[in-house]
Amino acid sequence: MPSDPTGTTDAPLTTSTGRRIRTEEMVLNMGPQHPSTHGVLRLELVVDGEIVVDVIPHIGYLHRCFEKHSEAMTNYQQVIPYCDRLDYLASMNMDWAYALAGEKLLGIEVPERVEYIRVIMAELQRIASHLLALGTYGLDVGAFTPFLFMFRDREKILDLFEMTCGARLLYNYIWIGGLSHDLPPDFIPKAKAFCKYFRPNIKEFNDLLTFNEIFIKRTANVGILPADVAVSYACSGPMLRGSGVKFDLRKDEPYGIYDKFAWEVPVGTGEVGTVGDCWDRYMVRVREMEQSLNIIEQALDRIPEGDVKSAVPRRIRPPAGDVYVRSESPRGEIGFYLVSDGTGSPYRLKARSPAFVNLSVCPEICRGYMIADIVAIVGSVDIVLGEVDR
Amino acid sequence: MTFDEITKKLRDAFGDAVIEAQSEGVPEAFLKVAPAKIHEIAALLHDDPDLRFDYLMCLSGVDNGKETLGVVYHLYSMVHRHRLALKTDLPAADPKLATVSDLWPTANWHEREAWDMFGIVFENHPDLRRILLPEDYPGHPLRKDFKVPGFYNGMKVPY
Numbered sequence: 449m450p451s452d453p454t455g456t457t458d459a460p461l462t463t464s465t466g467r468r469i470r471t472e473e474m475v476l477n478m479g480p481q482h483p484s485t486h487g488v489l490r491l492e493l494v495v496d497g498e499i500v501v502d503v504i505p506h507i508g509y510l511h512r513c514f515e516k517h518s519e520a521m522t523n524y525q526q527v528i529p530y531c532d533r534l535d536y537l538a539s540m541n542m543d544w545a546y547a548l549a550g551e552k553l554l555g556i557e558v559p560e561r562v563e564y565i566r567v568i569m570a571e572l573q574r575i576a577s578h579l580l581a582l583g584t585y586g587l588d589v590g591a592f593t594p595f596l597f598m599f600r601d602r603e604k605i606l607d608l609f610e611m612t613c614g615a616r617l618l619y620n621y622i623w624i625g626g627l628s629h630d631l632p633p634d635f636i637p638k639a640k641a642f643c644k645y646f647r648p649n650i651k652e653f654n655d656l657l658t659f660n661e662i663f664i665k666r667t668a669n670v671g672i673l674p675a676d677v678a679v680s681y682a683c684s685g686p687m688l689r690g691s692g693v694k695f696d697l698r699k700d701e702p703y704g705i706y707d708k709f710a711w712e713v714p715v716g717t718g719e720v721g722t723v724g725d726c727w728d729r730y731m732v733r734v735r736e737m738e739q740s741l742n743i744i745e746q747a748l749d750r751i752p753e754g755d756v757k758s759a760v761p762r763r764i765r766p767p768a769g770d771v772y773v774r775s776e777s778p779r780g781e782i783g784f785y786l787v788s789d790g791t792g793s794p795y796r797l798k799a800r801s802p803a804f805v806n807l808s809v810c811p812e813i814c815r816g817y818m819i820a821d822i823v824a825i826v827g828s829v830d831i832v833l834g835e836v837d838r
Numbered sequence: 839m840t841f842d843e844i845t846k847k848l849r850d851a852f853g854d855a856v857i858e859a860q861s862e863g864v865p866e867a868f869l870k871v872a873p874a875k876i877h878e879i880a881a882l883l884h885d886d887p888d889l890r891f892d893y894l895m896c897l898s899g900v901d902n903g904k905e906t907l908g909v910v911y912h913l914y915s916m917v918h919r920h921r922l923a924l925k926t927d928l929p930a931a932d933p934k935l936a937t938v939s940d941l942w943p944t945a946n947w948h949e950r951e952a953w954d955m956f957g958i959v960f961e962n963h964p965d966l967r968r969i970l971l972p973e974d975y976p977g978h979p980l981r982k983d984f985k986v987p988g989f990y991n992g993m994k995v996p997y
Contacts, residue, residue, distance in 0.1 A: 553865055680892065682942065772895065804947065805947070
């Protein structure tokens with residue numbers, strides 16, 4: 449029998465005959481090709497047996513020189529397809545964030561119809577992104593079936609996008625000053641039908657996964673992120689709200705026309721565990737889908753007629769200056785720091801991506817848990833390596 | 839607090855270290871400060887109960903041309919709900935700046951990125967390594983005078 453099976457004291461381990469056992473920490477690489485790291489993330493785990501002592505994330509495997517490329521573009525609109533590829537699961541939100549930065553530099557007001565369509569697209573995208581996040585999170589902790597249910601519904605949203613702009617993932621739809629196309633004629637009835645169809649399914653997901661005993665055991669009280677740590681690491685999105693901080697840019701710094709809709713900001717409450725655990729972050733996403741549905745339904749009812757291209761500038765040459773514009777993507781605060789020198793291409797464009805910042809808090813919340821919990825924690829952060837590495 | 843009140847408070851505390859306060863004729867108001875004082879100024883912005891900038895939204899490196907590099911801090915206060923853009927300029931030949939990662943831990947990765955892309959050295963940073971590019975990458979590619987090497991470890995890289 450080892451003298452100290454729990455490892456709670458610093459006394460050296462010995463065998464039954466009194467011989468000392470040599471112990472040391474081991475370094476274990478998780479990734480870059482590991483299914484639960486959601487892409488090409490490498491986590492260097494320092495482990496003591498099954499307990500994780502430290503985590504060192506290594507990123508950059510998917511670096512595609514976004515910032516360097518956008519400086520080389522010959523005009524501002526050409527950057528938008530690259531923004532699509534930053535967070536390829538929430539391209540609409542990325543395009544919108546970049547368009548907001550460009551519009552602020554130019555001082556453009558967009559028509560009201562454009563604002564409504566942008567809100568509808570961004571919220572549909574949020575639901576699609578959360579469905580993928582929740583489904584794959586189920587996969588991470590060993591539940592396969594919910595993933596299929598959620599992908600089935602995500603497909604229906606992608607069908608709506610395909611109908612609108614021809615692409616299912618990378619849309620190039622939201623432009624500086626407007627949109628690339630108007631909505632097709634039967635979009636509004638189809639989107640309304642989707643909302644009606646989708647709302648009861650959230651309850652089904654809850655029955656399948658959210659309140660599943662095993663799922664709760666895997667996620668409650670795991671990876672607890674206290675609110676003050678979340679703020680000091682500038683976490684945002686469900687990561688911040690899961691820790692009980694009621695902060696959503698759509699509510700607290702409203703852009704577009706978000707102040708015209710009635711909806712709530714869900715936060716983590718520690719319902720089944722501690723505030724700020726993995727289950728809270730998961731549950732914030734589930735509740736956000738309901739709120740997104742509320743917003744979409746109101747927007748679909750009130751959408752005005754108009755021309756979606758009337759404010760799209762022919763030539764974009766903003767005056768010299770710089771802006772930092774942020775908005776709420778499904779993963780949190782996506783900010784673009786855009787510097788213009790008065791020519792036709794961006795002088796400097798920095799993307800402050802939410803997953804990059806949210807991932808940087810990982811070492812803090814992973815220490816002391818088992819290796820299997822690391823999978824649950826990294827999954828609950830909901831990273832997309834496309835925007836972490838840019 | 840408004841931008842003018844914040845400027846006044848910093849001018850009272852640091853005098854000439856606040857080089858420029860620009861709020862008119864620019865898309866977004868900003869303060870420019872001396873790089874030598876950056877840590878003290880950041881500490882005041884972070885700790886003062888009236889300012890309480892507890893949320894560092896973004897930290898960006900910029901190549902200004904004209905032989906200078908810039909670092910831009912975008913700060914926000916969750917308590918007071920105000921924001922500030924803080925800029926500082928460094929000589930491109932010897933860009934050194936105190937880290938603020940002890941005040942805002944989120945600056946750790948942003949500063950590593952600025953080192954990676956612009957070669958800005960953040961003094962007293964706990965772990966200043968490249969973050970996005972490989973460790974053996976030559977040069978700092980977002981500098982305007984960077985020449986694309988064409989070869990990486992003997993492999994031809996077309997651009």
